[in-house]
Amino acid sequence: MNIRRLTMNGLLLALAFVFSYIEWLLPEFLVIPGAKPGLANIVIVTAMYCMGARDALLINIVRIVLVGFTFGNMTAMIFSLAGGLLSLGIMTVLKRTDKLGIAGVSIAGGVFHNLGQLLAAVAVLRTAAVLYYLPWLILLGVAAGLVVGVISGLCVRALSAHGDGTGFR
Numbered sequence: 001m002n003i004r005r006l007t008m009n010g011l012l013l014a015l016a017f018v019f020s021y022i023e024w025l026l027p028e029f030l031v032i033p034g035a036k037p038g039l040a041n042i043v044i045v046t047a048m049y050c051m052g053a054r055d056a057l058l059i060n061i062v063r064i065v066l067v068g069f070t071f072g073n074m075t076a077m078i079f080s081l082a083g084g085l086l087s088l089g090i091m092t093v094l095k096r097t098d099k100l101g102i103a104g105v106s107i108a109g110g111v112f113h114n115l116g117q118l119l120a121a122v123a124v125l126r127t128a129a130v131l132y133y134l135p136w137l138i139l140l141g142v143a144a145g146l147v148v149g150v151i152s153g154l155c156v157r158a159l160s161a162h163g164d165g166t167g168f169r
Contacts, residue, residue, distance in 0.1 A: 009047075009055055016043040016063045024071045035137075038110060038144045044088065045106050045152035050159055053092040060084050075124060079117045086116030102156060103149030110145025111138055 019039035026036065040063060048056035064084055068077030091109040094100050100108070114137035121130045 005051070005055070008051065009059055012043050012047050012051075012055075013059050013062055013066075016040040016059060017066060019043060020063060020067045021071070024067075035140055038113065038148055041087075041106070041109065041113070041144075041148045042151050042155065044084075045091070045102065045109065045148060046155040046159070048088070048091060048095065049102060049152070049156045053088065053095075057088055060088055078124065079120045082120035083113035083116035086119075087113035101149075102153040103146055106149025106152060107142050107145035110143075110148065111141035114138065114141040 017040075019042065023036045023039050044056050044060050047059055061081070061084070064077060064080045068074070068080060072080075087109040090112040091105050094105045094108055115134075118130060118134060118137060122128055
């Protein structure tokens with residue numbers, strides 16, 4: 001990894017960490033315990049489009065671990081990893097198809113992030129009762145994914161307009 005890419009990964013990791021901290025300060029959404037808007041995913045989606053899936057994966061995993069040790073606990077970290085890995089995997093596949101724009105890819109990421117966390121909850125809690133939240137989590141995933149996707153799209157366009165036109169690369 002060259003020094004420029006390493007520097008950009010570090011800066012994006014720091015930004016994602018700050019967004020995670022801001023979310024940690026927000027009050028919980030009343031309908032779904034622990035529901036947050038996913039602000040750090042703006043950084044992850046932007047990194048995926050400007051730097052590639054490998055860099056986005058690295059930033060996301062390190063962020064989740066750091067946030068888990070700083071503000072959360074092991075259970076929260078497991079849920080975040082499950083959601084983050086499933087989400088990024090789906091977004092990577094959909095991005096490669098070129099059938100969806102950034103917002104569409106991000107919406108799928110939001111939905112699958114929530115699905116991954118829900119599946120982790122089923123495994124950890126050993127009950128399917130939490131599947132009751134699935135319809136709400138789908139709606140929240142679509143809404144958050146749309147907002148994240150629109151903002152990420154603006155970031156990608158702004159970054160691509162500078163330098164050699166390749167964003168961070």
